[in-house]
Amino acid sequence: MALKRFEKGFMIFLLVAGGLLMMIPFIWMLGSSFKPENEFTIVPPTIIPNHPTFKNYVDLFAKMDFMVYLKNTLIIVLCSFVGLFLNALAGYAFAKFEFPGKNKFFYLILATMMIPGQVTMIPTYLIINKLGLVNTMAGIVLPGLVGAFGIFLFRQFMSTIPTDLMEAARLDGAGELRIFFQLIMPIVKPVFAVQGILTFIGAWNSFLWPLIIANDERLYTLSVGLSLLKGQYASKFGLQMAGAAFMVVPIIIVFSFFQKHIIEGYTISGMK
Amino acid sequence: MKKNWLVALITLLAVSVIVAGCGSKNNNSGSNAASGGDNKTVKVWFMGTSESVEPIAKMYEEKNPGVKVDVQAIPWDSAHDKLLTAVASKNGPDVIQMGTTWIPEFASAGALLDMAPYIEKYPELKTENFFDGAIQTTQYDGVTVGIPWYVETRGLFYRTDLLAEVGYPEGPKTWDELKDAGKKLAARGEGNYMMPVDAKDQNYLSMFAWQAGSDVIGSDRKPQFNQPEYVEAMNFLNSLYKENLVPPTDLDTVTGFKDGTVPMFISGPWMIQAVKEQNPEIDGKWTVKTLPANKNNKSLMGGSDLSIFKYSKNPEGAAKFIAYLSSEEAQLKFYETSNSLPALKTAWENEQFSDPMIAAFGKQLESAIPTPMVKEWEEVSQASVAAFERITVGGADVQAEMDALNEEANGILGN
Amino acid sequence: MKQHANSWHKYKYPYLFIAPAILLLTVFSILPIIIALVISFTDMDLLGLADFSNINGAGFTNYLGLFKDPVFIKSIVNTGIYVIIGVPLVILFSMAAALLLNYGTSWLFNTFRVVYYLPSITNIVAVAVVWGYLYNSRYGLFNYILSWFGVPGQAWLQDPTLAKLSLIMMAVWKAIGLNMIIFLAALQGIPRSYYEAAEIDGATGWKKLRYITIPLLSFATFFVTITTLIGWIQFFEEPLVMTKGGPLNATMSMALFIYNNGFKLSDFGYAASGSFVLFIIIIIATIVQFLVKRKEVEY
Numbered sequence: 008m009a010l011k012r013f014e015k016g017f018m019i020f021l022l023v024a025g026g027l028l029m030m031i032p033f034i035w036m037l038g039s040s041f042k043p044e045n046e047f048t049i050v051p052p053t054i055i056p057n058h059p060t061f062k063n064y065v066d067l068f069a070k071m072d073f074m075v076y077l078k079n080t081l082i083i084v085l086c087s088f089v090g091l092f093l094n095a096l097a098g099y100a101f102a103k104f105e106f107p108g109k110n111k112f113f114y115l116i117l118a119t120m121m122i123p124g125q126v127t128m129i130p131t132y133l134i135i136n137k138l139g140l141v142n143t144m145a146g147i148v149l150p151g152l153v154g155a156f157g158i159f160l161f162r163q164f165m166s167t168i169p170t171d172l173m174e175a176a177r178l179d180g181a182g183e184l185r186i187f188f189q190l191i192m193p194i195v196k197p198v199f200a201v202q203g204i205l206t207f208i209g210a211w212n213s214f215l216w217p218l219i220i221a222n223d224e225r226l227y228t229l230s231v232g233l234s235l236l237k238g239q240y241a242s243k244f245g246l247q248m249a250g251a252a253f254m255v256v257p258i259i260i261v262f263s264f265f266q267k268h269i270i271e272g273y274t275i276s277g278m279k
Numbered sequence: 280m281k282k283n284w285l286v287a288l289i290t291l292l293a294v295s296v297i298v299a300g301c302g303s304k305n306n307n308s309g310s311n312a313a314s315g316g317d318n319k320t321v322k323v324w325f326m327g328t329s330e331s332v333e334p335i336a337k338m339y340e341e342k343n344p345g346v347k348v349d350v351q352a353i354p355w356d357s358a359h360d361k362l363l364t365a366v367a368s369k370n371g372p373d374v375i376q377m378g379t380t381w382i383p384e385f386a387s388a389g390a391l392l393d394m395a396p397y398i399e400k401y402p403e404l405k406t407e408n409f410f411d412g413a414i415q416t417t418q419y420d421g422v423t424v425g426i427p428w429y430v431e432t433r434g435l436f437y438r439t440d441l442l443a444e445v446g447y448p449e450g451p452k453t454w455d456e457l458k459d460a461g462k463k464l465a466a467r468g469e470g471n472y473m474m475p476v477d478a479k480d481q482n483y484l485s486m487f488a489w490q491a492g493s494d495v496i497g498s499d500r501k502p503q504f505n506q507p508e509y510v511e512a513m514n515f516l517n518s519l520y521k522e523n524l525v526p527p528t529d530l531d532t533v534t535g536f537k538d539g540t541v542p543m544f545i546s547g548p549w550m551i552q553a554v555k556e557q558n559p560e561i562d563g564k565w566t567v568k569t570l571p572a573n574k575n576n577k578s579l580m581g582g583s584d585l586s587i588f589k590y591s592k593n594p595e596g597a598a599k600f601i602a603y604l605s606s607e608e609a610q611l612k613f614y615e616t617s618n619s620l621p622a623l624k625t626a627w628e629n630e631q632f633s634d635p636m637i638a639a640f641g642k643q644l645e646s647a648i649p650t651p652m653v654k655e656w657e658e659v660s661q662a663s664v665a666a667f668e669r670i671t672v673g674g675a676d677v678q679a680e681m682d683a684l685n686e687e688a689n690g691i692l693g694n
Numbered sequence: 695m696k697q698h699a700n701s702w703h704k705y706k707y708p709y710l711f712i713a714p715a716i717l718l719l720t721v722f723s724i725l726p727i728i729i730a731l732v733i734s735f736t737d738m739d740l741l742g743l744a745d746f747s748n749i750n751g752a753g754f755t756n757y758l759g760l761f762k763d764p765v766f767i768k769s770i771v772n773t774g775i776y777v778i779i780g781v782p783l784v785i786l787f788s789m790a791a792a793l794l795l796n797y798g799t800s801w802l803f804n805t806f807r808v809v810y811y812l813p814s815i816t817n818i819v820a821v822a823v824v825w826g827y828l829y830n831s832r833y834g835l836f837n838y839i840l841s842w843f844g845v846p847g848q849a850w851l852q853d854p855t856l857a858k859l860s861l862i863m864m865a866v867w868k869a870i871g872l873n874m875i876i877f878l879a880a881l882q883g884i885p886r887s888y889y890e891a892a893e894i895d896g897a898t899g900w901k902k903l904r905y906i907t908i909p910l911l912s913f914a915t916f917f918v919t920i921t922t923l924i925g926w927i928q929f930f931e932e933p934l935v936m937t938k939g940g941p942l943n944a945t946m947s948m949a950l951f952i953y954n955n956g957f958k959l960s961d962f963g964y965a966a967s968g969s970f971v972l973f974i975i976i977i978i979a980t981i982v983q984f985l986v987k988r989k990e991v992e993y
Contacts, residue, residue: 014899015797015798018794018797018798019798019802021794022794022795022797022802022803022806023802023806025791025794025810026806026809026810029809029810029812029813029867029870030809030812031828031835032813032816032820032821032824032825032828032867033812033813033816033824035824035827036816036820036823036824044556044557045556045557045558045559070328070330093714093715093718094715096711096712096714096715097711097712097714097715097716099711100707100708100709100711100712101712104705104707104708104711105708106705106708106709107701107705109708112712112716115716115719115724116715116716116719117980118724118727118977119719119723119724119727120921120924121924121973121976121977121980122723122727122730122969122973123928123930123949123952123953123969123972125930125949125952125953125956125957125965125969126730126952126956126965126966126969127723127726127727127729127730128360128364129363129364129367129743129962130725130726130727130729130730130733131722131726132364132367132368133367133368133729134721134722134725134726136367136368136370141368141370149718149722150718150722150723151722152718153714153715153718153719155719155723156921158715159917159920159921160876160917163913163914163916163917164879164880164883164913164914166913167883167913183707187711197878197879197882197883198879200879201875201876201879204875205872208814208815212817214357215357215360218353218354218357218360218361219357219360219361219364222322222351222370222371222372223349223351224329224350224351224352231354233817234354234356234357235327235328235352235353235354236328237354237356238326238327238328238354238355238356239327239328239331244823247820247823248820248823250817251816251817251820252820254817255812255815255816255817255820258815259808259812259815262808262811262815263808266804266807266808266811266875359957359958360957363740363743363957363960366740366743366744367743367744369744384740384960385740387740387741388739388740388741388743388744388745389741389744389745390740390744479938479940527831527832527849527852528852529826529829529830529831529832529834529851529852530830530831530832531830589744654740657958657959658959658961661954661958661959665942665943668940668941668942669942672852672854672941672942673942
């Protein structure tokens with residue numbers, strides 16, 4: 008028992024030490040966002056500002072069309088969640104069905120993950136242009152709606168679900184869609200939570216593509232707005248830090264919310 | 280549990296409807312923007328935040344009832360990408376703000392309209408209204424494709440108190456004085472330097488080369504990197520490294536300027552505000568002057584021009600708006616909203632520009648010239664930066680490195 | 695015909711399930727890749743982009759040019775170094791973090807789950823500024839810590855060898871969180887009963903880890919390995935924001951090289967051919983992973 012307590016103590020020590028190391032840059036960012044501009048050049052640098060101020064945050068909202076950008080960002084986030092669902096469906100098919108061409112399709116999807124985004128940007132733009140989707144929300148959202156990473160992740164996790172479960176449900180006369188929604192989705196809840204977080208972050212931070220597609224500031228996202236500020240006030244560290252900190256806070260909230268579902272009981276007996 | 284997922288499904292469906300909805304809704308406004316050929320709307324792309332341009336657009340709209348100026352702000356970092364896609368799709372604004380260094384690239388691609396007919400039509404656009412160097416940035420291959428909008432150049436920031444201590448209260452006027460002052464400043468002890476050399480900035484090297492009498496790239500598109508003038512400039516800069524006068528690259532210039540370890544630096548007008556805000560402690564102990572001269576004291580002419588996009592559906596309206604932006608009223612307003620220096624010479628007669636630091640930049644503008652107007656300049660200048668790095672970091676021989684660079688530049692320029 | 699109808703009926707659901715994903719990926723990923731492949735055999739630049747009639751075929755000139763370009767060769771070597779050092783570190787640390795976090799369920803563990811995840815979600819601009827300060831040779835925290843031990847200050851980002859390691863350190867820090875939650879999700883799938891059975895047999899913590907946890911994580915490990923590998927071969931953001939590929943191209947990665955040529959120099963043909971070389975390298979690396987996986991015994 009003493010050994011067990013020692014083990015636990017050691018684990019907690021590792022956890023806290025590692026966590027603090029991970030936190031340093033983040034704490035610095037948060038602290039800096041409250042610094043007045045002339046406090047950035049102090050040597051040695053201060054972690055907690057000597058003269059804390061909210062000016063950076065006030066400036067941030069004064070200089071951005073905040074509500075418009077927030078609305079667009081949220082629309083993109085919502086649309087991405089549709090993509091999450093499509094990813095799950097595809098991952099499910101690859102994990103639990105046999106059909107001709109399965110492997111070919113799967114490798115095709117994997118291949119899309121391997122090309123650097125920079126090189127396909129202009130061709131994708133030309134396609135969007137041909138489809139008449141420039142300057143539309145659809146043009147912003149569609150290209151990134153589904154992704155190989157998500158499909159792969161779902162497939163990987165769903166392939167551990169015992170096929171017997173589905174067979175049993177089929178014998179009970181359940182339709183395939185019902186099996187997916189009522190049986191599979193609850194089982195892979197942790198993966199949904201993981202994917203949900205990733206999707207949210209991706210959409211929340213989406214930047215270059217919305218900018219390229221938008222020919223109208225009414226379609227700008229928060230990240231684009233921040234980048235505008237950064238270009239204009241390159242030497243204002245405080246403002247940039249406030250912007251960066253502000254962008255992170257909602258993600259922390261969403262993460263804290265979803266992470267419960269990653270951990271929440273998910274004990275299907277007999278699962279590998 | 281089951282109900283949860285039913286809710287999730289309904290939510291998803293609802294969201295799909297939203298997606299479809301927002302897609303079509305914005306499609307309408309999209310087609311409006313694309314077909315803005317009603318001669319009433321002028322679509323303008325600006326870099327930076329729109330708060331600096333919006334007021335001027337409002338002034339214009341008041342003067343021209345029924346006309347609408349649609350300003351879209353684009354972040355500088357991504358502006359080049361955005362312009363590329365606009366060129367690719369032939370779908371863009373009427374007026375574009377062009378960084379002066381982008382003119383050759385986009386002009387050679389035929390993306391910018393010839394301004395000659397509009398210069399005839401609007402006296403505000405006459406070339407003699409603007410700084411010479413700024414006009415040079417608007418011309419490519421003998422065609423004028425832009426109108427200067429605002430300008431910036433580089434000057435020498437220095438600590439008056441510290442430079443006075445080493446005998447140069449007015450700041451160094453020549454290269455020799457610059458280096459002499461630098462040696463004395465660095466000799467104040469460990470951790471003291473002369474000035475940073477911004478070796479990553481291709482224009483920095485060019486300024487010294489121009490001052491030594493080099494053209495960098497001749498009018499016949501022949502690079503001059505291995506010629507004595509360019510080599511002299513590189514030798515001069517390299518000697519600053521060799522004698523430990525240059526601070527390490529990650530030493531923050533503004534901090535060094537405040538604590539006196541870096542008493543000089545070369546930069547643009549935007550640093551006036553930055554130094555004032557970050558270093559209020561040294562107010563009155565620093566100023567700006569024109570660059571120290573060798574054969575001349577040429578500096579970089581930077582800033583932005585205004586061009587009409589080739590595929591504009593409203594070039595007439597675009598030209599009229601550009602003419603307004605070139606008026607003294609608009610130029611002064613823009614200085615007020617953005618601190619950008621006016622390209623219009625007569626605007627400088629106003630009292631806002633009597634401040635000695637601003638005036639120093641005004642004086643420097645008269646001898647400022649743009650980077651070589653070849654579309655391959657970006658690539659050539661990157662090569663020159665890499666070559667200089669091989670000299671200062673890698674310790675390569677200057678002449679040999681410049682011979683190699685010249686050959687590489689010839690290859691890039693297709694000679 | 696009847697057979698067709700039959701097989702359609704038989705495979706209706708999987709095809710319907712993958713249809714939206716396949717359709718979207720075909721239009722917005724596969725098609726652009728094919729277009730890029732065509733571009734890689736041309737001399738397309740901005741002039742060509744403005745007017746397609748200006749585009750000329752270039753055969754294999756771009757590809758041949760790449761292998762004569764010392765910067766490209768260097769970028770391949772650098773990318774190899776990033777991958778060889780970075781990928782194992784990411785897998786190791788993120789698995790370790792997940793195991794630690796899975797150890798308990800008290801508020802402490804819940805809080806630190808967020809803490810470990812923070813770096814992954816912090817805006818890259820903020821990351822660049824903060825790490826720039828940490829690495830600063832004069833005021834930076836790292837050199838300050840070294841000075842406690844009498845070690846002289848290092849030029850973290852200015853020394854060609856050290857700069858690579860500095861970028862790797864930063865990238866590992868940033869990548870742990872993402873992979874950690876994937877491992878965490880996988881750990882949740884291991885039934886407690888397995889451990890209970892092992893405990894009855896007298897297994898210690900280490901043995902449980904070695905013989906139950908790690909084997910049962912293999913499917914997650916496989917996923918993390920492949921995606922991390924692909925991600926690191928495309929190493930891009932860190933050198934872009936921290937060093938722009940310098941000093942002396944010591945931190946230039948292949949993806950950054952492609953970006954520079956494509957978007958800075960508008961040399962689209964050359965950039966596209968570079969990305970196909972990169973593509974082929976990634977495919978080979980992925981196939982090797984799948985082969986290794988296949989050889990392993992299924993649990």
